[in-house]
Amino acid sequence: MRLALTVSEVLLPLLYLMLFVAYLWVFYENRKFAHRWARRLLATTVVAHLAASAIHAGVHHHLPMASPLEFLSLLALSLLLIYAVVERRLRVRETGFLVTGVAFLLQFISSAFSVAEPAANPLLEDPGYAGHAVLVLLAYTALSLSFLYAILYLVLERQLARKTFGLFFRRLPPLEVLERMSVGAAKLGVPLLFAALALGHLWLYDLADKLDPETARSLTPYDPKILTSWVIFLGYLVGLAGHRWWGWRGRRMNTLAILAYIAVVVTMGAIHHFIPSFHNFSLRGGA
Amino acid sequence: MMAGHASLHMWGVDHRLAPTEVRERAHIDPERVRRLLEALAPEPGFVSAVPVSTCNRTEIYLETLPGFAMFDGMTRCLAAAGIDPALFTGEYAVRLTDAEAVRRLYRVSAGLESMMLGEPQISGQLKDAYRLAKEHHELGPVLMRAFQGAFRAGKRVRTETKIGEGAVSVAFAAVELARRFFADLSRHRALLVGAGETGALAARHFLQQGIGGLIVVNRSPERARDLAADLNGGKGELVRARPWEDLAAALADVDVVLSTTGSLEPVILPEMVRAAMRRRRARPLYVLDIAVPRDVHPDVARVDETYVFGLDDLDEIVQANLAARRKQLPGAERIIEEELAEFRAWIGEMDLRPSVAEFRAYLEDLKEKQVGYVRRKQSDEVAAAVDASLQQFIKKVLGRSMESLKSAESEQERLQHLATLHHLFAPHDPHEQHAPREQHAPHKRHAPREPQDTREIL
Secondary structure, three states: OHHHHHHHHHHHHHHHHHHHHHHHHHHOOOHHHHHHHHHHHHHHHHHHHHHHHHHHHHOOOOOOOOOOOHHHHHHHHOOOOHHHHHHHHHOOOOOOHHHHHHHHHHHHHHOOOOOOOOOOOHHHHHHHHHHHHHHHHHHHHHHHHHHHHHHHHHHHHHHHHHHOOHHHHOOOOOHHHHHHHHHHHHHHHHHHHHHHHHHHHHHHHOOOOOOOOHHOOOOOOOOHHHHHHHHHHHHHHHHHHHHOOOOOOOHHHHHHHHHHHHHHHHHHHHHHOOOOOOOOOOOOOOO | OOOEEEEEEEEEEEEOOOOHHHHHHHHHOHHHHHHHHHHHOOOOEEEEEEEEEEEEEEEEEEEEOOOHHHHHHHHHHHHHHOHHHHHHHOEEEHHHEEHHHHHHHHHHHHHHHHHOOOOOHHHHHHHHHHHHHHHHHOOHHHHHHHHEEEEEEHHHHHHHHOOOOOOOOOHHHHHHOOOOOOOOOOHHEEEEEOOOOHHHHHHHHHHOOOEEEEEOOOHHHHHHHHHHHHOOOOOOOOOEEHHHHHHHOOOOOOOOOEEEOOOOOOEEOHHHHHHHHHHHHOOOOOEOOOOOOEEHHHHHOOOOEEEEEEHHHHHHHHHHHHHHHHHHHHHHHHHHHHHHHHHHHHHHHHHHHHHHHHHHHHHHHHHHHHHHHHHHHHHHHHHHHHHHHHHHHHHHHHHHHHHHHHOOHHHHHHHHHHHHHHHHEEEEEOOOOOOOOOOOOOOOOOOOOOOOOOOOOO
C-alpha cells in the first residue's frame, strides 16, 4: 500500500501534466482526436486520483488533508471533479487548459514537496467532519470555477466590443456558453455549500468530545465563518434566481459574479486572520 | 508518358487567368459532358476523360494513348459538344501534361487552387464530376488512380492542417461572428431590415446556417412579404414579414439584426435600441450593419449589451482568416508531395507488373513440375509440403526482385533490369530460333509484350 502511495506521488503529477497538454492541444488545434484524448485523460486522472486518495485514507486512516500540501492535492482533485461535471453537461472543452493548468500546478507542488507522514489532526478521522470538509472544498471550488468562467466571459466580451479578433475570439466558446458554464458551476456550488453547512450544523456538537475543552467551549453555530458562509450561500442563491427569473445576464451579470467571488475571498481571508473562530486549522485542536 | 504509353492531360480555364465572362462561356454542364465524352469515345488513342466545371474553373482531365491527336482531337470534340474550343486554346487557357496535370488535380482537390484558399466545396464538386464521367464511360486506370489519389490528398490536407478553418467570405464571417455570441443559432431569431438583394443573400445564408427564425421589415410591406414568401420557399413559416412601424418592437424579439436598407439616414437609433434592451432584459444583441451609408446610428454601439459590426469588421475577420490559412500552405504542400510520391510509386509498379508476372509464371511453372514429380515418386503429403515450401520460396524471390527493381538508381538501370527480366523469363515463340528453354517451359499465360517505353517520372 505504501509503495502504491509512493508511486501515485510520481504518477499523479505526470497524469496532470499530460492532461494539461491534452487540453492545450484542444485549445490550439481543436481536432477530434485531441478532444478524445482530453476526455479519456480526464477520466483516467480523476479515477487515478480518487484511487490514490482511497489508498491514502487506508494507510493513514484519515483524508489527505492533514497538511497544506495534502490539501493542495485534494483541491486539484476537486477542481477536476467539478470541471468534469460542467464539461460533461455542456460538452465544451476549449477552456479546460485553464482549469487543468491550475490543477497541475497544485498537484505538482503537493507531490514535489510532500513529507512522508504528516502529523494528522484527529478530527480528520471523523467521518462527519471529513464529509463536511470535502463538501466545503467542492463548493468553493465550484464557485471558483464560476468566477473563472465569468472572467473568460468578460475577456471575450471585451474583444468583441473592441473588435480585436485575436486568439480568444477564435478559440473560446461563445459568450452564451461561457455564461452557461459560469452559471452551471455556481449551480453546483450552491447546493454543495448548503449540504456542507447543513452537515456542519448536524455534526457541530458531536465533535465536542473530540476536541480539547477550550476549543469545545468555543463551538457555536454563530461562528463568523459559518454566518459568512450562509450569507455567501444566500447571495449566490439570489444571483441564480435573478438569472433564472429576472433576466440577469450578460456583462453585468458576469461582472457581478466576479465581484461576488472577490468579496467572498476577501471576507473569508479577513475573518480567518482577524476574527477568532473555531474554524481555524492552524490552531492545534481547532476544527 | 506516365505508365507504359498512357499520358495524362489537363485542359482548362480558371479564375487566375480567365475573367468571369470567359469562365461562364467555358462552363460544361452535364449534358455537354455527355456530348463531349461521346465525341471523344471514337477518337483513336482516347482512353477516358473527366470534365470538372465549377464557378471558378472548367478543367478537362484526359488519359490518352499514343495516336491520340491531342490538339486536333480535342478542338474537334469540344466543338462537337457545343463548347468553343478557342476558350481552351487561347490566352486564358491552361494546358498541362502528365506530372503537372496530376499535381494540378491534387492541388485543386485540396483547395489550394481555389479563389478562397482551402474552400471545401471543390472536393464535393470533383467527386460529382468523377461520378458523372464514370456514368458515361469506363475510366482508364491512370486517370482513376489520379482522381482517387487527389481525393485522398484533399481529405488529408483538410484533416491534417487548419487550411479550412475560419470564414473567408463576408457572408460566412457574419455567421462566424454570430457564433461568437450564440452557441446554437437555431435557438435565436434574426431581424432583416431591408428587402434588397444584399439583405436577401445575407438572410438566405443565416437560414442555411440554421437560424431559428427570421423577421423581415421593409418600408414597402409588399416587398417584405414577397421576400418572406421567397425565403420560406413554400415550406413553413420560418420567415415572417412585419410592417416598417414594427421595427422598434421587433428589436426586442430577436438576437441578431441584419440591416441592409438603402436609406441615406440611420434607421436604427439609440433610443429604439435602449427601449428594446429594457424589454430584452439585457440579453446581448448582435447588430450587423452591411448597408452603405450605414443604417445604424453610431451611438447604438454605446448601448449596454449591444454589439454593432460593419462591413469593415467582417473584412478584417476574413483577412485574418485568410492569413491564417496561408500559414498552413507549407503543411498542405508537404501532404500533396507525399501523395504525389505515392502516385509515382504506383506508376512505377504498374510498369513492373507485366515483367514480374512473367517471372512469377516461370517460377510457378517450375514449381508445378517439381511438385508433380514428387507426387509421382513419393506421396501426396510430401508433395503438399514441397508445394508449400516452394510457394514461400517464390514469394521471397519475387519480393526481393521487386525491391531491387524499385530501388534502381537510374531510369536507365531500371529499364535495363526490366529488359533482362523480360529477356530471361518472358514466354517465347516456340518457332523462334534459339529460344531458350522452349521445350521445358511452354508458357501460355502471358502474351509477349512490347518493351517498356521511356516514362516521364513525376
